[in-house]
Amino acid sequence: MPNVTEKAMHDAATRHSADRRQVMRIAIQLIERRRQEFAAYDADVSRWYRHRHINQGLAYPVCIHGVSRYYDYDCACGACEDGDGYFDYLRVAKGALYEAQLRWDNYWKAQHAYITMISLGYDAEKAGQFSQWAHNRYLVVK
Numbered sequence: 001m002p003n004v005t006e007k008a009m010h011d012a013a014t015r016h017s018a019d020r021r022q023v024m025r026i027a028i029q030l031i032e033r034r035r036q037e038f039a040a041y042d043a044d045v046s047r048w049y050r051h052r053h054i055n056q057g058l059a060y061p062v063c064i065h066g067v068s069r070y071y072d073y074d075c076a077c078g079a080c081e082d083g084d085g086y087f088d089y090l091r092v093a094k095g096a097l098y099e100a101q102l103r104w105d106n107y108w109k110a111q112h113a114y115i116t117m118i119s120l121g122y123d124a125e126k127a128g129q130f131s132q133w134a135h136n137r138y139l140v141v142k
């Protein structure tokens with residue numbers, strides 16, 4: 001039978017492991033969402049160039065961030081200049097991990113706020129709505 005410290009350490013490790021899984025789950029959804037955004041954009045660009053006769057040979061008008069590619073001065077998209085103009089798995093995965101951890105941390109801050117609201121006797125329905133909002137805002141990748 002493990003002593004109290006071993007049990008606490010085991011519980012903490014289990015909790016940490018569950019947290020890591022949740023962060024990874026969110027990150028994978030964020031990566032997949034970005035992959036789909038790039039796939040949709042690439043399909044639009046391909047469609048555009050298949051119809052050159054309609055668009056009179058013009059380049060596709062916007063980058064994936066919606067910034068115009070038609071300019072007569074040096075003002076390209078900052079995100080594209082930073083290398084976000086095409087799907088780079090490692091770059092997207094790093095960003096997704098960062099965002100997933102932020103979402104998870106914010107979710108738990110909100111849940112702690114919810115517990116505090118309840119313990120202070122705030123309206124349980126409104127506190128519950130806040131908790132639900134935090135769940136949808138931070139854990140659901142749309």
Ligand SMILES: [Zn+2]
Nearest residue numbers: 063065077080
């Ligand atoms: Zn851009």
